[in-house]
Amino acid sequence: MEKINSEEKPNIDTSLAWEAYWNKASRLSNLILWDCDPKLAVARDLSRFKNLMDSQLPLIDFACGNGRQTLFLADHFIRVIGVDVSKSALEMAKAQQNALNIEYRVLDGLKPQQAEALHSEIGDANIYMRGAFHHIPVERRYDCAKSLQILLGNQGIIYLIEISTKAINYFNSLRAEMKYKNPHKERTILFEHGIRPGTVALKDIVNFFSEFEVLKSGEDFFDIAVPLPNGDYPKLPALYTVMKHKPVLPLSEVTK
Numbered sequence: 001m002e003k004i005n006s007e008e009k010p011n012i013d014t015s016l017a018w019e020a021y022w023n024k025a026s027r028l029s030n031l032i033l034w035d036c037d038p039k040l041a042v043a044r045d046l047s048r049f050k051n052l053m054d055s056q057l058p059l060i061d062f063a064c065g066n067g068r069q070t071l072f073l074a075d076h077f078i079r080v081i082g083v084d085v086s087k088s089a090l091e092m093a094k095a096q097q098n099a100l101n102i103e104y105r106v107l108d109g110l111k112p113q114q115a116e117a118l119h120s121e122i123g124d125a126n127i128y129m130r131g132a133f134h135h136i137p138v139e140r141r142y143d144c145a146k147s148l149q150i151l152l153g154n155q156g157i158i159y160l161i162e163i164s165t166k167a168i169n170y171f172n173s174l175r176a177e178m179k180y181k182n183p184h185k186e187r188t189i190l191f192e193h194g195i196r197p198g199t200v201a202l203k204d205i206v207n208f209f210s211e212f213e214v215l216k217s218g219e220d221f222f223d224i225a226v227p228l229p230n231g232d233y234p235k236l237p238a239l240y241t242v243m244k245h246k247p248v249l250p251l252s253e254v255t256k
Ligand SMILES: C[S@@+](CC[C@H](N)C(=O)[O-])C[C@H]1O[C@@H](n2cnc3c(N)ncnc32)[C@H](O)[C@@H]1O
Pocket: 014, 015, 018, 019, 034, 035, 062, 063, 064, 065, 066, 067, 068, 069, 083, 084, 085, 086, 089, 107, 108, 109, 110, 129, 130, 131, 132, 135
């Protein structure tokens, strides 16, 4: 099995790769690696951010994939918008994970002008983001962070949970223990499209969001929905953070 290295990744067009992946995944009955029961994902996250958010603002599930976590969010927020770069993922979401207070929209996080267009339509929004920033190539993360900041404006709060740098050792220890000797199909489908996990460090996120303050942060795990050959379910080291724009002083205060 290929060794995971967060520095060296295939040079892919992420929007084409994800669309091709989701298009294939939607036609197969295989499990999706990260697609676990909301009880093991968003439900665990909710208490970290819900009470900090202004419930009158829409909540964007950014890079929502097939919408499984989005549907859970719709039970807790008035208006939820699931956005993703992949049309095929959103078609699955609309067909299988829909509710009256959810809208699904195509949005490429690497194109901040698309975030501008959505922000001018809906105003400031809160954001839930699970397991997607780490997939953004390091050299494009600035663009993605910019899109997120546009959507948040001054009032929105973002909750982000991502694979942490500790996951590299974890992945490679699984490999060393040969638990992944014959990579399973779910992983092969991702890898054949050039998609590889990345990692995220809290200090990097803080750098991207220099006008934001960290309200909370901590370590956690990502439960993976597909068992290893020995029957164990992988738990990837993850980190989470909740951030909000630093107070914007009125011009009269700034000029004092
Ligand atoms: C690992 S999946 C996580 C999906 C979902 N958040 C969940 O927890 O089930 C990563 C998602 O990021 C989406 N994605 C990748 N690059 C993106 C981009 N530039 N803009 C928006 N979504 C993107 C992919 O299509 C995919 O659905």
